[in-house]
Amino acid sequence: MATMKVGTVASLLGGDIVGDAQRDLTDVAALHEAGITHLSYAASDKQVRTLNQTKAGAVLLPKSLVAQAPKDLTAALIAVDDAQAAFVEIMLRFRPQAARPQIGISPQAIVSLTAQIGPDCNVHPGAVIGDGVILGSGCDVHPGAVIGDGCRIGDDVVIHPNAVLYHHVQVGNRVIIHATAVIGADGFGYRFTEGRFIHLPHTGTVVLEDDVEIGAGTTVDRAMIGSTVIGAGTKIDNQVMIAHNCRIGKHNAFAAQVGFAGSGSTGDYVRCGGQVGVADHAHIGTGTSVGAMAGVSGSIPDGERYHGIPARPEKEAIKVHMAMGKVPEMRVQLRELEATVKKLQAEIDALRGSASSDKKVA
């Protein structure tokens, strides 16, 4: 590993140093794992205020937060505009990424004679490319990946090992498909007739627009007639299910194990936490966030935050959650109140008796 002085890092980044500029750094590390030769970074107020707890030799932090750092730190501070971006830049100097190999089309790959492979592609051993596939330039198709007949793939696409594209799937530029993801399997649509399910032919397809990322083990089913679409820039984590005919907007981010039922849709900039479920035909509006494990049973407007099963606006959901924890106590209160009211009734009855007897007396 290379060594860099704190001062060198700071000048590469145009950052301001508080502390020892001469200290040698050999690698990056997270704040809680770093030692004296490590560069780390603090991005939040809380991380900056607790910098006396790290053993890092140097810490990148935003200029706007420098004043909040404790005094007398072990770590040298390097103040920059964007600590995370700066950290990534230095991380890649300490840990240069392996250069993209130039293997071309491996003789151990299985490539149809009718496939068109663009320039500068790597097709690794054991990869399979079907009839009539068109692959752009600069793509990597890793071992065991299978690209079905008639798929059209853009430029600079990476398809990781054992991922599967069924036939005629359309993939934009700079798309990343992680290992064992499956794009374009038939949607789960059947006719139920004479006591059995008859599979509906799915003659539609899947379109992954530019800059989409599909996580490992994620499945995106093909539409019956038209297209299941994942919009440009949308990032999907592992083990997510996108059913047939969904239309996912641009720049969405779905965490792991999310499931969309058939014909679901989203606007742009939608975020879903892990294990969210979305009912068929539901729509999530642009800019809306759905919290982890929520169940979206109908459509949700733009710009909201929804939580819970069934999903509700955040404030309401928090109230319901808080209240749910109080229900056992409420049952006790209700029972006590019933007893009190019964007692009051008896007291009133007694009073009425005495009042009427008073009256009689009177």
Add this chain to the structure above:
Amino acid sequence: MATMKVGTVASLLGGDIVGDAQRDLTDVAALHEAGITHLSYAASDKQVRTLNQTKAGAVLLPKSLVAQAPKDLTAALIAVDDAQAAFVEIMLRFRPQAARPQIGISPQAIVSLTAQIGPDCNVHPGAVIGDGVILGSGCDVHPGAVIGDGCRIGDDVVIHPNAVLYHHVQVGNRVIIHATAVIGADGFGYRFTEGRFIHLPHTGTVVLEDDVEIGAGTTVDRAMIGSTVIGAGTKIDNQVMIAHNCRIGKHNAFAAQVGFAGSGSTGDYVRCGGQVGVADHAHIGTGTSVGAMAGVSGSIPDGERYHGIPARPEKEAIKVHMAMGKVPEMRVQLRELEATVKKLQAEIDALRGSASSDKKVA
């Protein structure tokens, strides 16, 4: 693409035309995506009543619903007995499916010398077939699919790319196993002894009966002693987990991301929505539907509809769901009621005071 006149479509289907029989159609499309040269279909009352919103050139609909269609439609109507079935028939004329290739056993497949492959099978490049496997006639084993030693596979079975069958799995006729599904991995069974988990050998197997469909990424674990069984005609969507020793009945339909724990079972015609979880040893009775995201913690009778976590009969579940949303309001009501009751108590005490002073006076 072929062109067909509305009249031709109608006569192929034996349907009745309302509108222009001479219009040319070039393809099928969903109602909301269709243009003037597209054939679409409407199956529900609601779709028929809103047919003035589609731009389709022609729409198939059930004869029984023709009277409900708006007047003065752009679309020509073709009334048939079963609109969906008719639509599929015409869709496959506009979009003829690729003929099943006749590649036989690819020299780039890896097939054990002791495997028996029936007539008319396609074993694609990169597929792996183990020792002693018996494969019926007319099967397709796609690239990267791995069939373990001793598996017995029926006729007309399709095993999609990168699916894995562990050893000695039994598969009936006309079964479809989608990409990356895993059938027959060891069940998650351990002995916990001396502070560690010891794996229990799973010497049982998995049986997929006739006409079963297994979705992409779905896993069906093998039994420890006997068999994990998926009954005939049952359709399982993507990313479903069926644990060891489950016995799933016939003609079930499970949506994506459902999970059955060990030794679960179902009757026939059971349906589970997405992300349903079923506890170990639970049984779901014949004809019962379980709503999406429900948690089935015990056994459920036949012919019911269950929802929620924990799953309850639908009516009860709806009541609980509605009521849950009211709990924050109930807390307020309860607090107000407590205050009112306190006030009443004070008033009664005051009355009692005055009553007794009255008495004294009296």
Add this chain to the structure above:
Amino acid sequence: MATMKVGTVASLLGGDIVGDAQRDLTDVAALHEAGITHLSYAASDKQVRTLNQTKAGAVLLPKSLVAQAPKDLTAALIAVDDAQAAFVEIMLRFRPQAARPQIGISPQAIVSLTAQIGPDCNVHPGAVIGDGVILGSGCDVHPGAVIGDGCRIGDDVVIHPNAVLYHHVQVGNRVIIHATAVIGADGFGYRFTEGRFIHLPHTGTVVLEDDVEIGAGTTVDRAMIGSTVIGAGTKIDNQVMIAHNCRIGKHNAFAAQVGFAGSGSTGDYVRCGGQVGVADHAHIGTGTSVGAMAGVSGSIPDGERYHGIPARPEKEAIKVHMAMGKVPEMRVQLRELEATVKKLQAEIDALRGSASSDKKVA
């Protein structure tokens, strides 16, 4: 299949017989599936007390429970110290496991010239081993498994078909990775800047310690800087998601479809039921169990049992669950109580009127 007499089984196990020692046994079976020539086992009180329902020829049971068995059983009883362990021992005699094949490195495998393969390894046809991989002794790499560049794998490791290890993953001894599992894909970490997500390079890795088992379709993502760690002896079922930077302790057991968000952690001996979700940065303490479908939103102490969404201590969760079912009834009670209180108020007002009129009168 071999035949063994009840007496032979008992003497192999050092067990005590109640019943016919001469009966011939030909196989093992579960209690409810067994016939007269089958050996079964009963491990729980309930199973022992209902032994009159099995048709098994012989049943293993713990010595401590013999007194609870019904009289006049069909089955011969064989009392041993540990019925399950004894059963497994005999099961493997009736059903000897296939000997591990000795195929060495298949010429149809794709193995980098710079990979080091230890003695006694099987690298099956279609497996792919990348540059600089170090594989210990006695490993099995099954068809279609892909081991990325720079991975270091210990001894006696089994990697099932179509599993994928990305580059530089570290795997201990005796680890089992089931089919289509993916270890070391990039974590789901992005910078959101100028309206789009920019992928954060993940230069960390995944460490699977000794005796870890990873289920089919499970994904364990690599850390951004340090390591995602699965502790020694931990068993993970199918379709589980472990996100980047998680640190899972030793001897944990996670059932299927569990999801850990980024930077989650656990102590040792933690158990999670199926479909549990754990929020980012949450910690589950040593010895704690989390029930199926629970949602862990924050950290949980050692030695607890948690359930529900959000996860609460078991007793509290049960109370909340019970109470939730009562909420519809509580709403009715509350409404009735409000009516009663209103009536009381009226009665008090009436009394007060009469009292004051009394007073006036007085």
